[in-house]
């Protein structure tokens with residue numbers, strides 16, 4: 001009998017398995033897909049020679065995550081490396097492009113009338129430094145390591161985007177912040193959408209918004225290799241549908257989102273608790289398209305080609321689009337996010353070519369095809385884009401869910417981060433990784449700190465398992 005079973009080999013499951021194996025426990029990982037990685041997956045599935053990321057691509061939280069910091073030397077030993085583009089993000093809204101750069105000063109200076117406001121907003125956070133992420137990527141920080149940084153984040157961030165944007169005068173700063181806040185998948189008038197703008201802006205100013213060199217699957221493979229070094233087996237192609245299918249173990253960690261776990265645990269856990277899991281709102285979904293191009297995207301402004309990520313939309317468009325998605329209506333001009341890994345890692349395409357992906361926020365479970373809409377939006381900003389397309393591969397909400405049952409209706413957040421679900425996620429704020437069964441734990445993006453590649457949910461769940469098994473942290 002193993003000490004611990006981990007169900008699901010996403011970044012959180014893999015980090016949990018590694019943390020527990022490092023404590024000397026015998027661990028086995030069971031994964032439904034043919035390969036480990038979950039949201040970390042890449043390959044030549046669009047056209048031979050072009051490496052695209054299937055899900056996660058730009059990973060600002062991973063490079064600031066304490067969980068990955070502990071693994072950094074091991075990952076490097078496995079040949080893993082980050083690749084950063086010259087700029088973190090570009091925003092294409094009302095006027096000329098606006099850029100989010102590593103340099104706070106350069107970003108602020110380009111915001112003309114709002115330069116001082118941008119500096120004043122981010123300086124206290126930048127001053128708190130990367131250690132602030134130990135507080136931000138944890139449970140509710142009752143004894144924060146960086147109290148001043150946390151207080152500033154709470155004051156400025158625990159409000160709606162509109163509340164934050166009011167202190168800025170010009171469109172460039174407001175639209176740059178709106179693109180960052182839209183990562184919350186919340187209506188912009190709802191708190192704490194501002195906190196996403198702050199965390200993502202800060203992450204750019206502290207580190208980069210990097211890609212995994214060679215594709216995000218490389219990070220999954222490096223994590224799997226570290227597990228192999230510790231004799232942890234990962235059994236792929238094993239989808240667990242009910243508790244009776246679980247091999248015996250002293251404890252089980254589930255890298256499953258709230259709804260996925262509720263379906264699995266039906267009949268095995270109190271119905272009242274499962275109802276609360278199911279009540280976590282998934283939020284909107286995404287419609288994604290990958291393209292293989294015979295040259296870089298022909299942006300009107302070539303500086304946009306230097307950005308890892310490009311956000312599209314005026315303030316009004318983003319606000320209307322996010323609200324429409326929540327009402328179940330497909331917006332005319334959805335919020336659009338494009339990533340261009342070849343800006344950082346040219347080896348992902350044959351010489352001169354480019355691998356590009358984009359997704360639009362769409363209503364949960366939307367069944368339409370947004371490929372033409374996405375291409376038209378890009379064409380507006382990059383005339384001649386369509387002529388560069390060698391191959392494309394769309395994936396709607398249903399395709400995403402079919403590949404990974406965690407992605408209900410194409411939702412990639414593990415649950416919308418409304419104020420009450422920011423820390424009390426999915427149910428309790430005190431021990432969010434615990435379940436009513438003392439030997440079962442949750443580790444997915446449905447627990448704090450939520451969606452994204454950071455491995456911290458797995459890290460916290462592993463801590464709870466160690467406490468349950470009576471081991472020292």
Ligand SMILES: Cc1cc2nc3c(=O)[nH]c(=O)nc-3n(C[C@H](O)[C@H](O)[C@H](O)COP(=O)(O)OP(=O)(O)OC[C@H]3O[C@@H](n4cnc5c(N)ncnc54)[C@H](O)[C@@H]3O)c2cc1C
Nearest residue numbers: 008010011012032038039055056057058240444445452453
């Ligand atoms: C299209 C898309 C783009 C994204 N872009 C980014 C990005 O650029 N940057 C970023 O930081 N984040 C991004 N994300 C979000 C990120 O991928 C997720 O937040 C992250 O992967 C969550 O990690 P996880 O370990 O909680 O779960 P997952 O990555 O979902 O992994 C869970 C694993 O469990 C397996 N599983 C599920 N059910 C079972 C079962 N019953 N039995 C066995 N195995 C099971 C799944 O197959 C999967 O491998 C994106 C997500 C998507 C879908």
